[in-house]
Amino acid sequence: MIKVEQLSKHFCDIKAVDNISFEVADNEKLILLGTSGCGKTTTLKMINRIIEPTSGTIFIDGKNIYDQSPELLRRGIGYVLQNNGLFPHYTVAENIAIVPQLLKWDSKRIEKRIAELIEKLHLSKDQLKAYPNELSGGQQQRVGLARALVADPPVLLMDEPFGALDNVTRSKIHAEFKALDELKRKTIIMVTHDVQEAFELGDRISLMDKGKIVQIGTPTELLYKPVNLFVESFLKEQRLQLEFKAVRIKDIWALLPYSKKVGNVNLYADISVWSGMESFKSQQADYLNITHGDETRSVGFEQLVTAFYKYQNGRTHE
Amino acid sequence: MAARMNEHQQTLWEFMQQQSDKLLMQTMQHIGLTFISLIIAVMIGLPLGIWITRRRYFSGIVLGTAGILQTIPSIALLGFMIPLLGIGVKPAIVALLLYALLPIIRNTYTGITGVDAAVKEAAMAMGMNKWQILFKVELPLAMSVILAGIRTATVINVGVATLASYIAAGGLGEFIFGGISLNNTNMILAGAIPAALLAILFDFLLSRLQYLNLRKLKTATVTLPLLLIILASVYFIPSVAYGGKLKAGFTPEFMGRQDGNLGLESKYGLKVHPIVISDAVMYKAAYEKQLDVISGYSTDGRLKAYDLIVLDDDKKIFPPYYAAPIVREDALKQFPDLEKTLNLLSGKITDSIMSDLNYRTDYLHQSPEKVAEDFLRSHDLLKPSRNGSNGIVRIGSKIFGEQYILASMYTMLIRGYTDYDVSTKTGLGGTKICFDALNNNQIDLYPEYTGTGLLAILQPSSKTIDSLTANKNKTYDYVASEFKKKYNIKWLKPIGFNNAYALMMRERQAKQLHIKTISDLKRYLESNQ
Numbered sequence: 001m002i003k004v005e006q007l008s009k010h011f012c013d014i015k016a017v018d019n020i021s022f023e024v025a026d027n028e029k030l031i032l033l034g035t036s037g038c039g040k041t042t043t044l045k046m047i048n049r050i051i052e053p054t055s056g057t058i059f060i061d062g063k064n065i066y067d068q069s070p071e072l073l074r075r076g077i078g079y080v081l082q083n084n085g086l087f088p089h090y091t092v093a094e095n096i097a098i099v100p101q102l103l104k105w106d107s108k109r110i111e112k113r114i115a116e117l118i119e120k121l122h123l124s125k126d127q128l129k130a131y132p133n134e135l136s137g138g139q140q141q142r143v144g145l146a147r148a149l150v151a152d153p154p155v156l157l158m159d160e161p162f163g164a165l166d167n168v169t170r171s172k173i174h175a176e177f178k179a180l181d182e183l184k185r186k187t188i189i190m191v192t193h194d195v196q197e198a199f200e201l202g203d204r205i206s207l208m209d210k211g212k213i214v215q216i217g218t219p220t221e222l223l224y225k226p227v228n229l230f231v232e233s234f235l236k237e238q239r240l241q242l243e244f245k246a247v248r249i250k251d252i253w254a255l256l257p258y259s260k261k262v263g264n265v266n267l268y269a270d271i272s273v274w275s276g277m278e279s280f281k282s283q284q285a286d287y288l289n290i291t292h293g294d295e296t297r298s299v300g301f302e303q304l305v306t307a308f309y310k311y312q313n314g315r316t317h318e
Numbered sequence: 319m320a321a322r323m324n325e326h327q328q329t330l331w332e333f334m335q336q337q338s339d340k341l342l343m344q345t346m347q348h349i350g351l352t353f354i355s356l357i358i359a360v361m362i363g364l365p366l367g368i369w370i371t372r373r374r375y376f377s378g379i380v381l382g383t384a385g386i387l388q389t390i391p392s393i394a395l396l397g398f399m400i401p402l403l404g405i406g407v408k409p410a411i412v413a414l415l416l417y418a419l420l421p422i423i424r425n426t427y428t429g430i431t432g433v434d435a436a437v438k439e440a441a442m443a444m445g446m447n448k449w450q451i452l453f454k455v456e457l458p459l460a461m462s463v464i465l466a467g468i469r470t471a472t473v474i475n476v477g478v479a480t481l482a483s484y485i486a487a488g489g490l491g492e493f494i495f496g497g498i499s500l501n502n503t504n505m506i507l508a509g510a511i512p513a514a515l516l517a518i519l520f521d522f523l524l525s526r527l528q529y530l531n532l533r534k535l536k537t538a539t540v541t542l543p544l545l546l547i548i549l550a551s552v553y554f555i556p557s558v559a560y561g562g563k564l565k566a567g568f569t570p571e572f573m574g575r576q577d578g579n580l581g582l583e584s585k586y587g588l589k590v591h592p593i594v595i596s597d598a599v600m601y602k603a604a605y606e607k608q609l610d611v612i613s614g615y616s617t618d619g620r621l622k623a624y625d626l627i628v629l630d631d632d633k634k635i636f637p638p639y640y641a642a643p644i645v646r647e648d649a650l651k652q653f654p655d656l657e658k659t660l661n662l663l664s665g666k667i668t669d670s671i672m673s674d675l676n677y678r679t680d681y682l683h684q685s686p687e688k689v690a691e692d693f694l695r696s697h698d699l700l701k702p703s704r705n706g707s708n709g710i711v712r713i714g715s716k717i718f719g720e721q722y723i724l725a726s727m728y729t730m731l732i733r734g735y736t737d738y739d740v741s742t743k744t745g746l747g748g749t750k751i752c753f754d755a756l757n758n759n760q761i762d763l764y765p766e767y768t769g770t771g772l773l774a775i776l777q778p779s780s781k782t783i784d785s786l787t788a789n790k791n792k793t794y795d796y797v798a799s800e801f802k803k804k805y806n807i808k809w810l811k812p813i814g815f816n817n818a819y820a821l822m823m824r825e826r827q828a829k830q831l832h833i834k835t836i837s838d839l840k841r842y843l844e845s846n847q
C-alpha cells in the first residue's frame with residue numbers, strides 16, 4: 001500500500017530524517033514512535049507532501065506520489081493534527097464538509113455522510129452548529145477525526161492525535177478507536193511518543209531515533225527481540241504493562257485451563273491479555289467466555305494472569 | 319447697537335443654513351476624496367500586503383517605504399504632486415492614498431502572518447490550493463485585523479482630505495482654511511465640525527463591521543466594497559468646475575472677500591469661475607500653466623521668480639494694504655523704548671524693495687534672518703546685540719516670508735537699540751491666529767496690513783468701507799483709531815510698502831493676449847464666449 005524508499009530530509013545541516021525505508025500493508029496500523037525531535041512529524045508530512053523530501057521516493061498503491069498534483073494526492077489522504085487544526089471560523093458541520101466540498105459532492109450527500117459520522121463518533125447533532133472553540137478538547141479531536149474520515153480516504157495520517165487529552169479521555173477514545181469499523185479498513189500511520197498508546201493501537205511499531213529507524217516490527221518483536229540496547233531501554237520503564245498489551249490471549253491459549261462455558265460475556269482470543277483483564281472490570285464479570293477457533297473456554301481473572309506469567313517464564317528461558 | 323449685533327454676530331447655524339449648498343457640496347467632495355483614495359489604497363495595499371507574506375524578504379522594504387511616505391508632511395506631499403499631476407482632484411487622491419497605504423499593508427501583513435499555522439497546515443493537508451487557502455482561511459481569519467487597518471486609514475484620510483483644498487480639490491478644507499484666513503469663526507466651524515463628525519461616523523461604522531461575529535463577516539466582506547464604491551461615486555456628482563478658456567485659481571481668503579473675488583464680480587462683472595487653491599502652491603501652478611489667472615500680493619517675491627505680472631486694478635477695488643507693526647498698549651507701557659525702535663523702519667521699505675526681499679527668501683532661499691540683516695546693514699540700521707535682559711518682547715508673524723523678514727528686522731533692532739530681549743513666535747497661520755494671539759496677550763506685536771485690519775478684523779459696514787478704501791491715509795487713520803478703541807492696540811507708523819491684493823498672469827500670456835488691466839481681462843473673456 002505505502003512504500004517509502006530511502007527517504008531523507010535535511011534542514012540545513014540537521015538530518016531530520018536520514019535515509020529511512022519501510023512499507024505499510026493494506027489496512028495495517030503503523031505507529032511511528034520515538035523521542036522528541038527524532039523526525040516523526042517530518043516523516044509523516046512527507047507522505048502528504050506538506051514537506052518535500054531532500055531525497056527518496058514514496059509510492060502509494062504502486063504510484064509515485066511525486067507524479068501527482070499535491071492537491072489531488074492530499075484529498076485522498078486523511079490527516080489529523082495534534083492540535084486538531086479546525087477552522088475557527090467554520091462551524092463543526094462546515095469543518096467536516098471541507099473535503100467533500102472540494103470534491104464537489106452535492107449537499108444531500110454531504111449531509112447524509114456527516115450524520116452518519118457523528119453518530120459513529122459519538123458527537124451530538126446540536127454540536128454541528130457550534131464553533132470549535134465551544135467544544136471540549138476531546139470533542140474537537142473527534143471533529144478533527146470526522147473531518148479526516150469524511151471522504152473515506154484509504155490512507156490516514158495522524159500526528160499525535162490524542163496527545164492533548166487527559167488519560168481517562170484518552171483511554172476512552174482508544175477503545176472507541178479500536179472499535180470503529182471505518183478505521184478497520186484503513187491504512188493508518190500514526191505518530192506518538194506514548195509507548196502505551198503505540199502498543200495498544202499499533203499492528204507494527206517503527207521506533208525512531210535521530211532521523212533513523214532503529215527497529216520496526218510487531219509489539220511482541222520489539223519487546224522480546226529488541227535489536228539493541230536503545231530499544232530495550234526505551235521500553236524498560238513500562239515493560240510489564242507493555243507485555244500485557246503485546247501478548248494476545250491466543251498466544252497463551254495452551255496454558256489456559258480447559259473449562260465449560262460459565263458467564264455470559266463472550267470474547268475472541270485475538271485481543272491482548274491487557275484488554276482481557278480490562279474486560280473483567282468493565283463488564284463486572286467473574287468469568288469470560290473466550291473463543292479461539294472452534295473452541296470456547298471460560299476463564300477467570302486469576303487463571304488468565306497465571307497463564308500469562310507461565311508464558312513469560314517460558315519466553316525468558318528460551 | 320442691536321442692529322449692528324444682528325448684522326455681525328451671525329450664528330453658526332445661520333451661516334450653515336446660508337451656505338448649505340456649499341456645505342453639502344464640500345461634504346460630498348470630502349467623502350468622495352476620502353473613499354476614492356481609500357478604495358484605491360485597498361486595491362493596492364491588500365494585494366501588496368498579501369504578497370509580502372509570501373515573499374517575507376520584501377516585507378521590510380515595502381513596510382519601510384510605506385512608513386516613510388506617511389512621515390512626509392501633507393502640504394509637502396501635495397506640493398510634490400503639482401509638477402507630476404497638476405492641481406485638482408488627481409494629485410489629492412494620490413496623496414491621500416499614499417497616506418492610507420501603510421495601515422492597510424501593515425495590518426494585512428500582520429493579520430495574515432498571525433493566522434494559526436496549524437489551521438493553514440490543515441487546509442493544505444485537505445487539498446486546498448493556495449488561492450482556496452487565501453480566500454477561505456487566511457483572509458477571513460485576518461479580516462478583523464485588516465478592517466482595523468482600513469479603519470485607521472479612513473480616519474487619517476478624513477483628516478488629510480481637509481488639506482486637499484490647498485490644491486483645488488475641494489472638500490471641507492475650503493471652509494476651514496478660508497475661515498482661518500478671513501478671521502471667520504463660523505466658517506471655520508462649518509468646515510471643522512462636519513469633518514470631525516465624518517471621522518467619528520466612519521470610525522464608528524467600521525468598528526461595527528470589525529466586531530461583527532465571524533459568521534456575519536462573510537457577508538461583510540461583500541457589502542463593504544459595495545458601500546465604499548457608492549460613497550466614492552458621490553464625489554463625481556458635484557465635481558470641481560473649471561471656467562472658460564482661462565483657468566483662474568484664487569486663495570480661499572481671496573474667494574470670500576469683498577475686496578477679492580466678490581468685488582471682482584460686483585464691480586468689474588468679472589466671472590472667471592475660479593477654483594480654490596492654497597497660496598503655497600498657487601504661483602507654482604501658474605508657472606506650470608495649470609492656472610492662468612491667480613490672486614496674489616503685489617510685493618510677492620514669486621512674482622519675479624515665476625515671470626508673473628500684476629494686472630492693473632483700474633477700478634480700484636483692492637484697498638490699500640500698508641504694513642505697520644501693531645502693538646498692545648500695555649506692552650508699549652511695559653517697554654518704553656519699544657515704539658521709537660520699531661519706528662526706525664518706518665518709510666524705509668518700498669514696494670520694489672519688499673518684492674526684492676521676498677524674492678530672496680522665496681526664490682533664492684536665503685534665510686529671513688540673513689535677508690533682514692543685509693537690509694539693515696545696507697541702511698546703516700544694524701547694531702550689535704546688547705544682550706539685554708530687561709524683559710522679553712514677544713514678536714509674532716503670520717506664516718509667510720515677508721512677515722518672517724519683518725519679524726527678524728524687528729528682533730535685530732530691539733536687540734541692538736534697547737536692553738530688552740526678544741522671543742519670536744513666527745508662523746502663526748493666518749490673520750485670525752495672529753490677531754487672537756496678540757489680543758490674548760500671547761504676543762506683544764506683529765506686522766499687520768491696513769486693509770486686513772479694516773476688512774478681516776474690524777469688518778465695518780460696506781458703506782464705511784467704500785468711503786475709506788480709495789484713500790490710503792483715511793484707511794490708516796480709521797483702523798488706528800478703531801483698534802485703539804476696541805482692542806487697546808496701537809498701529810505704529812507704516813513701513814512704506816503696500817502689499818495689496820492683485821490679479822496676476824504669466825507675463826508672456828498677458829502680452830500675447832494684450833491684457834494689462836482687469837478690465838482688459840474681462841473684455842478678453844467676454845469676447846470669445
Ligand SMILES: Nc1ncnc2c1ncn2[C@@H]1O[C@H](COP(=O)(O)OP(=O)(O)OP(=O)(O)O)[C@@H](O)[C@H]1O
Pocket residue numbers: 011014015016034035036037038039040041042043193
Ligand atoms: N521547518 C524546519 N526547519 C528546521 N528544522 C526543522 C524544521 N522542522 C523540523 N526541524 C527539525 O527536524 C527535527 C525533527 O523534527 P520533527 O518535527 O520531525 O520531530 P518529531 O519527531 O515530530 O518531534 P516531536 O515528538 O517533538 O513532535 C528536529 O530536530 C527539528 O528541530
Ligand SMILES: [Mg+2]
Pocket residue numbers: 040041042
Ligand atoms: Mg512532531
